[in-house]
Every structure is written in structure tokens, then in C-alpha cells.
Amino acid sequence: MLSNRSRYALRAMVHLAALPGGGPATIAEIAEAASAPRKFLEAILLDLRRRRLLVSRRGRTGGYALAAPADAITFADVIRALEGPLALAPCASRTAPGPCETCPDERTCPLRPVLTEGRDALAAVFETRTLLQAAANSSPIDPVGN
Structure with a gap:
């Protein structure tokens, strides 16, 4: 499940992507647009x-702005x-492979193929959806379906 932290971050980033040049915007503006508590968003x-x-x-x-073009951030x-x-x-x-703590044998684990498929x-x-695409389709509804 996606955390509130990530949902707020995605809303904030999509808001910035919708601004000319990807921002800047103040924390107050971003918090309002992302419906996020300001301190948490900071x-x-x-x-x-x-x-x-x-x-x-x-x-x-000043404020915050995207560090790269909105079509380059997924x-x-x-x-x-x-x-x-x-x-x-x-x-x-x-991106960070390793053995599971409780798995006796990674090579024969029946869960690994299903988890890899998921x-x-x-x-x-997520790797093909950019902030620009989400901003182009944005509405007052949460960009991650919340």
C-alpha cells in the first residue's frame, strides 16, 4: 500500500508539474494544492x-520547483x-536486490516468481507515467486514486 507520505509527495509533484516551468511554488501553495498538512509536507x-x-x-x-522537466520524472x-x-x-x-530474512533458499522459493511478477x-x-502526464489529466481528484 502506498503511504500517505508518497501520496502527498505525488500530489505536490503533480501540482508543480502543472505550473509553468515546473514551479516555483511556496510550501503554503503546494500544501493547499496537495491537501497536505504543511509541516508534514515540509x-x-x-x-x-x-x-x-x-x-x-x-x-x-522562491519556493520549490521540479529539478528536471516534468516529462522526465516518473x-x-x-x-x-x-x-x-x-x-x-x-x-x-x-534496484536493491537481496535475500529475504526468513527465506531458507531464494532460488527455490515459491513466492519469489509471484512477487517478481507483481x-x-x-x-x-509507475516507470512509464510521468508527472507531466498526470498534470495533463489532473483534476481536483487525487492523482493516485485516493
Whole structure:
């Protein structure tokens, strides 16, 4: 399940993608557009800036803006920045693979093929959907179906 943190982040990023040049916008503007608590959103935006998905500028015309064109940032980029791999288990991850803590043998595990298939299905959607696409289809409804 996608965390509230990721849902707020995606809403905020889609809002910025809808602005000319990807922003900037103030935290207050982004919080209102994302229907997010301001303090919680501040921490999220800082994490996205640290992950180089956002840039920030101080001053009167400052705020947060996308660090890359909106058509170059995918939903997967945002989710991975905050949640880590898309996979439900380490053995199914492509970006951070590893053995599961409780699995006696990764090679013969009956769960791994199903978990890998699920990860691939999620990735097929999230890696191909950009912020620009979501902004073009945006409405007052949550961009991730909440």
C-alpha cells in the first residue's frame, strides 16, 4: 500500500508539474494544492530535494520547483525516493536486490516468481507515467486514486 507520505509527495509533484516551468511554488501553495498538512509536507519536500527531484530557492520569488522537466520524472522516481524499491520483498527488487530474512533458499522459493511478477506489473505502470502526464489529466481528484 502506498503511504500517505508518497501520496502527498505525488500530489505536490503533480501540482508543480502543472505550473509553468515546473514551479516555483511556496510550501503554503503546494500544501493547499496537495491537501497536505504543511509541516508534514515540509519534511517530504526536503527529502525530495535531497534526492534531487526538487530544487528550492529562497526569497520573495522562491519556493520549490521540479529539478528536471516534468516529462522526465516518473511516479516510480518519486515513490523510490521516499519508499525505496517498488518490490514487496528484497528478492523481487531490481534496484536493491537481496535475500529475504526468513527465506531458507531464494532460488527455490515459491513466492519469489509471484512477487517478481507483481513488481514488474507495478513498474510497468509507475516507470512509464510521468508527472507531466498526470498534470495533463489532473483534476481536483487525487492523482493516485485516493
